[in-house]
Amino acid sequence: MKRILYTVLACAVFLTMLTGTPKKRRPREAGSIPKLTAPVTTGWQRTEVAGIRIAAPPNATVTRADDVYALEIRLERDRVFRFEKQVLDLPQLRSEYPVDFLMLDAPDAFIVLIETSGGNDFCRVVACSAPVNRAPLCVDTHAYANEQCAQVVAIVRSIQPL
């Protein structure tokens, strides 16, 4: 019984130490959340895959996923974005967030800033292409770099049927 008590105490002490390690949260000032725009895709590589034409940043790799309705784009090492044929309710998903936190807001896409208690903020991006063979290719993902979220929107907007 004593051992269990000591173990619980040790766990409590060690986990309490971690409360000091996150970054300090500073309250956001009004207008401090950046507004993003999708980058222009001039100079990007054009790939034809799975019946569509898609633009991707230089150094990105575009692959068809195992199932026929999805594409995977690797923007950097260990970061793969998946674009699937699906229908997402963008207005519904968008309504879950305060307007102030929307960094990009368009009919076909939105990027929202997600704050975490640990200070590791990230962006969530939801975007859908124009319909390709009756269904749009959509993505609902996140990234730690705002630029990557914006790139995902540009990629989705570049999708065209062959």
Next chain:
Amino acid sequence: MKSAALALVIALAVYLLARQGLVLHDWFGVEGKLTAPDIIRFQLPDALWQYAFCMTVYAIWRDLRTLALPLALGLVAEATIGTFDPADVVALVAGALGASLQIGIARRSATRHSESSASR
């Protein structure tokens, strides 16, 4: 246990002196100004914290299998409070392995010592 305490002191020193803008700096009223490679600033404290946690739990139970508990808690904390950066995960596992290695060596030398005492 001395090594666990030393590991915690070193980890705390790294956090206080080589990192900036952490809650910890408010507690101690200091701000880190030293520059160091990322592996020292980020992964070393993780590994030392995990090592100290494992050594403490082992000191209570004297059973190597119980090291799974601090390692599991470390990984859960990394996934929730931390970023679950693969390098941090490697550091945590390395910390736990370091502790188990040290315990294994200590146990082996204790066994040899008791055997040689008994044979005299």
